[in-house]
Amino acid sequence: MTATGRKITPLGNRRRDQILRAAEAEFEKYGYEGARIQRIADLAEVPKANVHYYFASKSTLYDAVLSNVVDLWNAALAPIDAAADPATVLEDYIRMKVELTRLYPAATRIFAQEMLGGWQHLSEHLKRETRAWTEHLATEIENWIRQKRMLPVDPFHLIFVIWATTQHYAESGTQVKSIYRKNSLTRQDHDRLADSLVTMVLRICGLEPVGHGRNT
Amino acid sequence: MTATGRKITPLGNRRRDQILRAAEAEFEKYGYEGARIQRIADLAEVPKANVHYYFASKSTLYDAVLSNVVDLWNAALAPIDAAADPATVLEDYIRMKVELTRLYPAATRIFAQEMLGGWQHLSEHLKRETRAWTEHLATEIENWIRQKRMLPVDPFHLIFVIWATTQHYAESGTQVKSIYRKNSLTRQDHDRLADSLVTMVLRICGLEPVGHGRNT
DNA sequence: GAAAAAGCTGACCAAATAGTCAGAACTCTG
DNA sequence: CAGAGTTCTGACTATTTGGTCAGCTTTTTC
Numbered sequence: 056m057t058a059t060g061r062k063i064t065p066l067g068n069r070r071r072d073q074i075l076r077a078a079e080a081e082f083e084k085y086g087y088e089g090a091r092i093q094r095i096a097d098l099a100e101v102p103k104a105n106v107h108y109y110f111a112s113k114s115t116l117y118d119a120v121l122s123n124v125v126d127l128w129n130a131a132l133a134p135i136d137a138a139a140d141p142a143t144v145l146e147d148y149i150r151m152k153v154e155l156t157r158l159y160p161a162a163t164r165i166f167a168q169e170m171l172g173g174w175q176h177l178s179e180h181l182k183r184e185t186r187a188w189t190e191h192l193a194t195e196i197e198n199w200i201r202q203k204r205m206l207p208v209d210p211f212h213l214i215f216v217i218w219a220t221t222q223h224y225a226e227s228g229t230q231v232k233s234i235y236r237k238n239s240l241t242r243q244d245h246d247r248l249a250d251s252l253v254t255m256v257l258r259i260c261g262l263e264p265v266g267h268g269r270n271t
Numbered sequence: 272m273t274a275t276g277r278k279i280t281p282l283g284n285r286r287r288d289q290i291l292r293a294a295e296a297e298f299e300k301y302g303y304e305g306a307r308i309q310r311i312a313d314l315a316e317v318p319k320a321n322v323h324y325y326f327a328s329k330s331t332l333y334d335a336v337l338s339n340v341v342d343l344w345n346a347a348l349a350p351i352d353a354a355a356d357p358a359t360v361l362e363d364y365i366r367m368k369v370e371l372t373r374l375y376p377a378a379t380r381i382f383a384q385e386m387l388g389g390w391q392h393l394s395e396h397l398k399r400e401t402r403a404w405t406e407h408l409a410t411e412i413e414n415w416i417r418q419k420r421m422l423p424v425d426p427f428h429l430i431f432v433i434w435a436t437t438q439h440y441a442e443s444g445t446q447v448k449s450i451y452r453k454n455s456l457t458r459q460d461h462d463r464l465a466d467s468l469v470t471m472v473l474r475i476c477g478l479e480p481v482g483h484g485r486n487t
Numbered sequence: 488g489a490a491a492a493a494g495c496t497g498a499c500c501a502a503a504t505a506g507t508c509a510g511a512a513c514t515c516t517g
Numbered sequence: 518c519a520g521a522g523t524t525c526t527g528a529c530t531a532t533t534t535g536g537t538c539a540g541c542t543t544t545t546t547c
Contacts, residue, residue: 088305
C-alpha cells in the first residue's frame with residue numbers, strides 16, 4: 056500500500072528509496088537478525104541517523120522491505136483462469152514464477168528466508184493472503200483431476216514441486232553457481248530452467264505441452 | 272569414530288551433549304546471528320559460563336552442531352549402486368531423504384538455513400563433499416538417459432526437485448502445518464509425502480514403480 | 488585421604504549496536 | 518530575503534551480548 060502515511064515529497068522519497076534498496080540487499084545477505092543498520096547506512100551512503108530519520112526502527116525498516124516483496128509476489132500470483140486448460144495454466148504459472156525470480160532475486164531470497172523462519176516477521180494479513188492463494192490453486196487442480204483432465208497427484212505436493220524448485224534455485228544462488236561454475240545465471244539459464252520445469256511438471260500430470268512456449 | 276577413544280569421561284560428555292542439543296534447537300529457531308548463548312544455556316539448564324567451558328566461542332559451538340548435521344547427511348547419502356535400476360535407486364533415495372527429514376527436522380532446517388545463507392559458516396571441506404556427491408548422482412542419471420533407461424531430463428533439475436521438495440517440507444514446517452491444520456506431521460504424513468514424491472519423480476523419468484515400496 | 492585434575496560458576500568486562508536528540512543545513516514560500 | 522518547515526547529522530546513551538577469569542566444588546589418582 057505504499058502507505059506509511061507520509062507526505063509525498065519526491066526528493067525525500069528518493070533518499071528513502073535509496074535506503075530501502077540498501078536495506079533489501081542487507082537483509083537478503085544477512086537476514087533480519089544479522090542485518091546491521093550501520094552497514095545499510097554505509098551502503099546507501101548516508102549517515103546512520105538518516106536511516107532512523109526515515110525508519111523509526113529496524114523492524115519498521117524490515118516491514119517496509121517485506122511489504123514491497125510481498126506486494127510484488129501477490130501482484131504476480133493473483134490471476135488463475137479456471138476455464139483454461141491445465142497445461143496452459145501450469146506453464147504460465149511456472150514461467151511467471153521463474154521470471155520473478157530472475158528479476159528480483161533479492162526479494163525472492165528475503166521471502167524465502169522469511170518462510171524458513173516461520174514467517175516470524177510477516178503480518179498475519181499477508182500470511183493469510185499467501186495461503187489463500189495456494190489453496191485456491193490446489194482446489195483448481197483437484198477439479199482438473201476429478202474431471203480426468205490430468206493424472207491424480209497430491210495438489211499441494213505438485214505446488215511444492217514448482218514452488219520449491221524455483222525458490223530453491225533463487226535461494227541457493229551460491230550453490231547453483233558453484234555447480235555451473237559461473238558467476239551469475241544468465242537469461243538463458245533461466246529459460247532453460249523454466250523449460251525443464253515445465254517439462255517435468257507436465258509429465259507429472261500426464262499432460263502434453265501446449266506449444267505456445269518454447270521447448271528444449 | 273569415538274569408538275576407540277580411551278579417555279572417555281561420560282559425565283562430562285553428557286553435559287556437552289546436553290548443551291549441543293540445546294544449541295541445535297536454538298540455531299534451528301534463530302539462525303546463527305539470532306542465536307543467543309544465554310538462551311542456549313537456559314535451555315540446557317546450565318549457567319552461561321558452562322557453555323563457554325565446553326565451547327570456546329559461539330562459532331565453535333555452531334561448528335560442532337553443523338558437523339553433526341553434515342555427518343548425518345553424508346552417512347545417509349553416501350551409497351549409490353550404479354548397477355541397480357534407476358527406479359529403485361531413485362525411490363530408495365527419496366525414501367531415505369524423507370526419513371532423514373522426519374527423524375532430524377532440526378538438523379535439516381539448520382542445513383537449509385546454512386544453504387540459504389550461502390554456506391557462510393560451513394567449512395570448505397564439507398562444501399566440497401556435498402557438491403561431489405550431487406555431481407556423482409547427476410553423472411549416474413546422465414548415463415541412464417544415454418542408455419535409454421529413462422526419459423531425458425536435466426539431472427540437476429531432477430535432483431533439485433527431490434531435494435527441494437523434501438527440504439521445503441521440513442523447512443516450512445510452519446506453513447505446511449498451517450495448511451493441514453495440524454500441530455505436527457505424523458509418520459503417515461511422511462509416508463504419504465514419500466509415496467507422492469516417488470510417483471512424481473518416476474513419472475518425470477517415465478519409469479514404472481518397482482513395487483517394493485507401497486503405492487498410492 | 489591428600490594432592491591433582493577436571494568440572495563448574497558468579498561476577499565481571501569490552502565491544503557492538505539500536506536508537507535519541509539538539510541543533511545545523513538545506514528548501515520552499517510569500 | 519526572512520522566516521517556517523523540512524531534511525539531515527555528529528555526538529551521545531542505554532542495553533545487550535560474547536567472552537573472561539579467579540576461585541569454588543567435585544572427581545580421579547596414587
